[in-house]
Amino acid sequence: MPASxxxxxxxxxxxxxxxxxxxxxLWRVSLTAPQYPEGLGMHIWAHTVSGVEPNDLQNINGLNHxxxxxxxxxxxxxxxxxMPAGIVAMSVAxxxxxxxxRRRWILAWGSTLLLSAVVGLVDFWRWEYDYGHNLDLExxxxxxxxxxxxxxxxxxKKLLNFTATSLPATGGLLAIASVILAVGAPLVARxxxxxxxASSTAHSRARGIA
Amino acid sequence: MVYGFACxxxxxxxxxxxxxxxxxxxxVAPGQHDEFYAFMSGGFNGQIGVYGxxxxxxxxxxxxxxxxxxxxxxYSEETKPMLETxxxxxxxxxxxxxxxxxxxxxxxxxxxFVNANNTPRVARVDLNTFEASEIxxxxxxxxxxxxxFITSNSEYVIASTRFSVPIPQADVPIADYKKAFKxxxxxxxxxxxxxxxxxxxxxxxxxxxxxxxAGKGPSKDWVFLxxxxxxxxxxxxxxxxxxxxxxxxxxINWKSLEACAKNGKAxxxxxDYTHNVMDEFSRVARSETKKSVKMLTPxxxxxxxxxxxxxxxxxxxxxxxxxxxxxxxxxLATVIPVHSFTKLQQAIKDKAFETExxxxxxxxxxAILAGEVKDPGLGPLHTEFDGxxxxxxxxxxxxxxxxxxxxxxxxxxxxxxxYSVGHLMIPGGAxxxxxxxxxxxxxxxxxxxxxxxxxxxxxxxxxxxxSGEKMKLILDFPTTGEPHYxxxxxxxxxxxxxxxxxxxAENRHPQVAKAERDAGVERKGKVVHVRMTAxxxxxxxxxxxxxxxxxxxLFHITNLEQDWDIPHGFAIQGAINSELLIxxxxxxxxxWIPKSIGVFPxxxxxxxxxxxxxxxxxxxxxxxxxxxxxxxxxLKAKGQVARAAQRGITxxxxxxxxxxxxxxxxxxxTGTPRPR
Numbered sequence: 001m002p003a004s005x006x007x008x009x010x011x012x013x014x015x016x017x018x019x020x021x022x023x024x025x026l027w028r029v030s031l032t033a034p035q036y037p038e039g040l041g042m043h044i045w046a047h048t049v050s051g052v053e054p055n056d057l058q059n060i061n062g063l064n065h066x067x068x069x070x071x072x073x074x075x076x077x078x079x080x081x082x083m084p085a086g087i088v089a090m091s092v093a094x095x096x097x098x099x100x101x102r103r104r105w106i107l108a109w110g111s112t113l114l115l116s117a118v119v120g121l122v123d124f125w126r127w128e129y130d131y132g133h134n135l136d137l138e139x140x141x142x143x144x145x146x147x148x149x150x151x152x153x154x155x156x157k158k159l160l161n162f163t164a165t166s167l168p169a170t171g172g173l174l175a176i177a178s179v180i181l182a183v184g185a186p187l188v189a190r191x192x193x194x195x196x197x198a199s200s201t202a203h204s205r206a207r208g209i210a
Numbered sequence: 211m212v213y214g215f216a217c218x219x220x221x222x223x224x225x226x227x228x229x230x231x232x233x234x235x236x237x238v239a240p241g242q243h244d245e246f247y248a249f250m251s252g253g254f255n256g257q258i259g260v261y262g263x264x265x266x267x268x269x270x271x272x273x274x275x276x277x278x279x280x281x282x283x284x285y286s287e288e289t290k291p292m293l294e295t296x297x298x299x300x301x302x303x304x305x306x307x308x309x310x311x312x313x314x315x316x317x318x319x320x321x322x323f324v325n326a327n328n329t330p331r332v333a334r335v336d337l338n339t340f341e342a343s344e345i346x347x348x349x350x351x352x353x354x355x356x357x358x359f360i361t362s363n364s365e366y367v368i369a370s371t372r373f374s375v376p377i378p379q380a381d382v383p384i385a386d387y388k389k390a391f392k393x394x395x396x397x398x399x400x401x402x403x404x405x406x407x408x409x410x411x412x413x414x415x416x417x418x419x420x421x422x423x424a425g426k427g428p429s430k431d432w433v434f435l436x437x438x439x440x441x442x443x444x445x446x447x448x449x450x451x452x453x454x455x456x457x458x459x460x461x462i463n464w465k466s467l468e469a470c471a472k473n474g475k476a477x478x479x480x481x482d483y484t485h486n487v488m489d490e491f492s493r494v495a496r497s498e499t500k501k502s503v504k505m506l507t508p509x510x511x512x513x514x515x516x517x518x519x520x521x522x523x524x525x526x527x528x529x530x531x532x533x534x535x536x537x538x539x540x541x542l543a544t545v546i547p548v549h550s551f552t553k554l555q556q557a558i559k560d561k562a563f564e565t566e567x568x569x570x571x572x573x574x575x576x577a578i579l580a581g582e583v584k585d586p587g588l589g590p591l592h593t594e595f596d597g598x599x600x601x602x603x604x605x606x607x608x609x610x611x612x613x614x615x616x617x618x619x620x621x622x623x624x625x626x627x628x629y630s631v632g633h634l635m636i637p638g639g640a641x642x643x644x645x646x647x648x649x650x651x652x653x654x655x656x657x658x659x660x661x662x663x664x665x666x667x668x669x670x671x672x673x674x675x676x677s678g679e680k681m682k683l684i685l686d687f688p689t690t691g692e693p694h695y696x697x698x699x700x701x702x703x704x705x706x707x708x709x710x711x712x713x714x715a716e717n718r719h720p721q722v723a724k725a726e727r728d729a730g731v732e733r734k735g736k737v738v739h740v741r742m743t744a745x746x747x748x749x750x751x752x753x754x755x756x757x758x759x760x761x762x763x764l765f766h767i768t769n770l771e772q773d774w775d776i777p778h779g780f781a782i783q784g785a786i787n788s789e790l791l792i793x794x795x796x797x798x799x800x801x802w803i804p805k806s807i808g809v810f811p812x813x814x815x816x817x818x819x820x821x822x823x824x825x826x827x828x829x830x831x832x833x834x835x836x837x838x839x840x841x842x843x844x845l846k847a848k849g850q851v852a853r854a855a856q857r858g859i860t861x862x863x864x865x866x867x868x869x870x871x872x873x874x875x876x877x878x879x880t881g882t883p884r885p886r
Contacts, residue, residue, distance in 0.1 A: 038774075049490075053743060055772035057712075062771070141747075141821055 002101035011106055014181035015094025017094030017174045018113070022087055024171035027124070029151055029165045033059065033161045041069070043169060046083045047076040047120075067149055067160070068140025069131055075113070079123060079126050103189045110182040117179045127151050203210065232684040237676055238265040238590045246674075247635050248650065248698035249308050249322050249670065252691030256303050258324060259690045260340065263637070263648055263698055264673055266687030274333045274342045275303030279788035279840060280810075286790055287764065287799035289488075294497035295329050295347050296482045298497035304328045306355060307421075311400075315362035315426040315642035319703040321359040321401065323367050332367055332398055332683075334406060338707045346406045349503050350377045350394045360400065360641070362430045366409065366464060367398040369417035370435055377413065378481065386442035391416035394437070397464060404487050409750060410471035410504040412515065414460065415568045416442055418451070421526045421592070424464075426642050427533030430553045431465035435534045436524040439593075450524070452542060456575065459519040459527050461554060477503035478706040493796050508569035515573040516558060518549055526633075530601065530616055531642045535580055539591040540695030546590050547605060548619065550580035552694035561658040584613050591632060592695075594734030596646025598675055604634040604651065609676065613681060623683040625726035630654040636676070637698035645700065649674045650679065651818040652693040660685055664713055669693060675791040678709060694752035710774035711794035719764035719797035724751040731842040738763045738840065744792060745770040746819040749812075752827030755842030759804055759833055765790075765812075768797040779815025782829065789815045804831040804851070 025043035030052070030119055032039045041052030042062055049072055051057035061071045090113055097109045130149025137143060144160070151157060151164040156184075158164075168176060222276055244262030247269070252259055256276025260269045275293070277284030284301055293299050303326035304560055311321040322335045330348035335341065348369050357369030371393040376382050382390045397411040422435030440457045443450030465727050470476065480502050488495045490626055508515050518536070526539040536549040554560075554573065563579040583590075589607035596602065600622070603612045609630055611622040631651040638644040656670040669692050673685040714724055723741040729750045732739045737779045738761050743750045749767075757763055768777050771794040781789040785802040793797045801841045804810065814825035 059771075062773075141824075204351045 003103045003106055003185075004196065004205065005188035006192055007103075007106060007189035008098045010188060011094055011109065011180045012098035014113075014178045014185065015091045015098065017181065018087055018178040019091040021174040021178065022084055022155040024172040024174065025050075025169040026175060028052070028167055028169040030165045030167075031162045032165075033163070035161075045080075045171065046087055047080050047168045049077070049080070063162075064149075066140065066142045067147075068143070069137035069139055069149060070134065072131070072193070079127075083120075086116065100139070103186065103193070106184040106189055110186050113182040114180055117175065121153065127139040128153065214379065224668065228578075232675075234683070236264040236266065236673065236685045238267075238750040243701060244269075244303065244646075245701060245735065246648070246698040247704060248637075248696050249310070249700050250652070250696040251305050251324060251694045252689075252690055253669075253694055255691030256305050257691060258305070258308065258322070258325075259333065259693070261671075261689070262689070262701075264685065265280070266671070266673060266685050268690070270340055271690060272335060272340050272342065272722060274335065274345075274656075275300075275326055275331065276307055277301040277788070278618070281791035282788050282800070283616065285788040285800075287801060288494045288797075289866075291344055292342060292486045292488065292659050294484050294486055296333070296484055296499065297329060300329050302328075305691075308695055308697045309357060309360040309640070310697045310699055311359045311364045312360055312362050312641060313364065315430070317638055317641055317699045317703065318364075319699055319707070320364075321403075322697060323360060325354050325355060325357040325369065327355050327372070330357075330369070331408070332358045332369055334400070334403070334828075336403075337704050338393075338709050343488040343490075344406050345401065345486045346398060346408070346483070347482040347483040348396050348398075348408065350411055350479070350569035351396065351659045352393075352610070354375075356420045356422055356435055357396075358398075358434075359424055359433065359480065361424040361433070362426045363466065364401045365399070366424075366462075367400040367406075368424065368433050368435070369398060370394070371398040372418055372420065374416035374418065377500075378479070379455035384444055384883040385593040387416060388442045389623075391442075391444070392659065393417060393419050393437075395419065395460070395462065397467065397676060403491075404759070407485065407500070408483070408503050410467060410476055410506055411605050412462065412467060412511075413505055413507045414515070417457070419703055423527050423529045423536075425529055425533050425551065426531070429529065429533040429536075431463055432551070433464055434527045434529060435460050435462070436520070436527045438523045438525075438541075447679050454522070456519040456521045457524055458572070459520045459536065459549070460570075461518055461523060461536075463514045466514040467506055467511055467599075470506055470514065471504050475510045476506045479505045480504045486774065487717075489715050492715070492720065494719060495713065495797075512569070513558070515570050516554075517567065517570050518554070518578055519564065519572060519575045520547055521545070528593040528595075528640075530595050531597055531644060533642070534614060534715050535594040535602075537601060539593060541589055541591065541606070542592065544705070546586045546614075547575075547594070548580045548616075549793050551579045551581065555769070581617075583612075583614050583619045583621065585621060586614070587624065590871070592634060594634055594636040594649065595644050596649075597638070597648050598638055599645035602634060602636065602649055602681075604631040606632065606654075609830070611649065611681060613676075613729050623680055623795060625683065627653055627673065628655075628659050628670075628686070629657065633693075633695040635696040635698060637700070640697070640825065646677070646700075647677050649676045650696060650698070651688075652696060654692070656688075660688065670846045671696075674860060711772050711776075712796045714770065714772055717768070717795055720765070721764075721799065722797045723766070723768045725770070729842070731756075731840050733840050734792045736761055740765045742767045743770050744768070744780070744814065744825075746776065747814075747821030747825045748827065749780075749814070749827050749841035753830075754828070754840075754842045755830040755832075756836075756838045757804060757829055757831050758836055759807060759831055763802045763806065765800045766797055766799070767792050771795070776818060778825070779819055780812065781871070782812040783810045791816055804829070807831050807833055 027044040029042045040056045043050050065201045097105045128150050156165040246263035250259045259273040273283040298846040309323045310317045330351040333342045334344040336343045351371045352375030353372035353373035358367040374391040374393040376390045377392040379521040397409050420436040423490040425432040438449035438457050486497045510671040517727040520538045521543040523541045525541050528537045555578040557573045564573045565572050580787040587605035587608040590603045593603045614621045633652045635650045651672040653670050656667045659666045668688040675682040675684050723743050769792040790798045790800050809830045
């Protein structure tokens with residue numbers, strides 16, 4: 001039996017929201033310090049990392065050199081090459097799943113998306129960890145014993161004179177919405193089906209068929 | 211006790227402020243911004259002082275006609291051409307007046323124009339960078355006091371000759387003044403950046419020409435400028451030029467002159483004058499000599515200039531916001547005469563002429579007069595307007611500002627200045643929309659206002675609140691140089707457009723090094739080019755060897771930063787030069803000729819980061835003919851780039867990232883950047 005229209009619509013919307021995440025930054029890491037009242041910021045997109053203002057990335061890299069942090073070069077991050085294709089594939093698959101409307105597929109697709117999101121966040125955290133901990137201490141002018149510079153995944157953290165704040169941006173919010181919808185769709189489908197069965201039974205009873 | 215307090219201020223100078231009310235009006239709390247930017251001419255320091263109003267705080271000095279060691283203006287190879295003239299490179303001038311660019315008679319915040327008195331020049335200063343970007347010499351001029359005055363859509367900047375001289379210059383007896391000496395009024399096309407030029411000049415009788423104001427509204431096609439010495443005295447002017455009861459305001463229809471110049475009524479006069487422009491992208495100024503100028507005469511373009519008789523040795527001519535009234539300030543006059551533009555038009559139509567001088571009709575005083583302000587004080591000079599129907603005239607000899615009403619010509623208020631006020635300024639006072647909130651008196655004398663500072667006292671301005679019926683002195687503030695005129699504009703009209711840095715990607719300096727890997731040294735005979743980069747907190751290269759005594763070493767330093775307020779400085783021991791201050795994304799060149807052998811330190815002069823003190827290096831100077839090869843070290847490839855290279859990946863390197871630096875020039879004496 002195909003899933004309810006509601007559930008299929010959720011999958012379709014989820015797929016579209018996911019595709020939408022390609023066009024907006026997923027995450028924003030903001031840095032403020034007393035001497036940077038206007039702040040510096042980095043946008044993490046599915047396909048690249050960019051400065052919030054044109055030269056922010058360069059300026060962040062310039063500051064990072066003091067603590068021996070590696071230069072952030074988006075081209076050297078392999079995930080950024082695969083992620084857009086993955087998102088497109090998941091979106092297309094989502095639309096197909098919505099069209100077919102099989103509950104089993106909806107469940108499978110939703111689970112895959114959830115898993116990918118978790119893997120993505122873990123991977124992001126791993127990169128942050130690497131940048132924050134894997135320092136070139138031989139050439140770092142500023143070395144604070146025991147200090148590492150990993151920005152938080154979500155939230156704020158004081159890193160020397162900077163306060164680093166990391167939050168999902170528009171694309172990230174779309175992706176989160178997509179995951180919520182994708183996870184919700186199988187549940188809604190089950191709920192609706194149960195309802196449909198109950199109502200069809202009641203209906204049949206009323207007509208005296210049962 | 212009460213008496214004691216009451217008497218305490220008795221020994222304070224007259225007019226001391228001292229009230230909390232006044233203090234509140236000028237107090238700009240920490241972190242708050244001033245409402246206005248005031249651009250105040252620096253007089254004989256050749257610079258513009260930028261002050262915040264109402265606080266009176268000095269925000270910036272913009273060098274224009276004078277070398278400025280603080281940032282290398284006129285010392286760096288890129289800026290030297292800005293001070294070029296047909297007389298050679300002149301490191302100084304006398305800057306008297308300012309004129310903000312206008313659109314529809316309102317300040318538009320694009321540029322400010324300033325004059326050089328001594329070697330006649332007009333400069334355009336960009337208000338997004340606060341830097342002079344163009345300087346034009348005025349040919350056929352014997353002193354450029356009466357400039358720059360701008361038309362209401364910035365079509366022309368007007369400049370007049372203060373000292374009449376033989377035009378063209380000639381070796382003639384000074385006693386031939388009446389016969390041989392002439393003046394010119396120049397119309398400088400000003401509305402296209404980089405293309406300022408003398409569009410045409412008008413040859414006028416040999417008087418001293420002075421301050422001007424372009425018309426606005428109905429009079430926008432006209433300009434009005436004062437003249438004195440209509441007696442044409444050439445010695446003991448103090449007496450001999452003060453004899454006539456009336457001198458003239460020249461009323462000039464610039465539209466009509468423009469048409470004459472376009473229709474071939476002008477003669478092309480051969481004359482050399484220079485035009486200096488700072489290129490927007492290379493940030494290198496170039497100087498060009500122009501060869502001729504279009505000269506008009508009153509006869510070749512009739513009905514374009516008229517003399518308005520005006521008592522007595524007039525100084526300022528000012529036009530009210532409506533464009534109807536032309537107010538003259540006569541240094542020796544006992545009234546302030548106000549001419550009417552409507553009456554002027556009618557008098558021209560009626561041919562109400564007294565006489566004619568060298569083809570210039572002299573209108574009848576009574577036919578053009580709108581009214582006279584009686585008892586204006588001694589020595590009225592300049593008038594500004596508040597946009598609420600009042601005029602404010604600075605009065606030099608009796609040291610006061612006099613407020614009077616347009617139309618009734620009644621004096622309604624007066625307030626002392628400390629002392630000898632020259633110009634006064636109301637923000638937007640020269641436009642159709644004055645912001646009649648403050649007036650600034652630009653004074654000549656400050657005895658007793660500040661602690662004495664030697665024989666020369668501090669220069670000064672005073673701020674008055676003119677928002678109410680009575681003018682109220684609310685602040686004394688010192689200024690640099692001698693302030694003459696000033697303009698002020700709402701900060702909101704310019705602060706958003708400020709450049710934060712020059713784009714490194716767009717830097718077209720011929721010796722730019724956009725990344726450390728482009729840095730290096732190159733010898734061309736006796737000239738050594740050092741292409742060096744500066745970024746927090748190092749130079750690349752930071753050690754140079756193989757320079758020889760007597761070489762001309764040109765340090766071309768590119769600041770790789772792309773962030774607001776991260777200039778780097780550069781200085782080297784014994785350079786007969788100044789420092790450089792290099793803005794982010796900019797390349798600047800310092801010339802150094804080492805005179806003796808040794809190892810000479812160089813360093814960053816502008817505190818740039820925690821490791822600023824470490825931002826230093828050495829140049830080794832060897833004897834002439836030494837075999838020490840010319841080399842420069844830069845940082846070795848390391849870290850991420852090296853690791854990427856092992857995997858066969860070439861990383862695009864952000865400019866200046868030390869990770870991207872490679873040993874650029876060992877064995878590369880040509881200085882050619884290595885292929886990426």
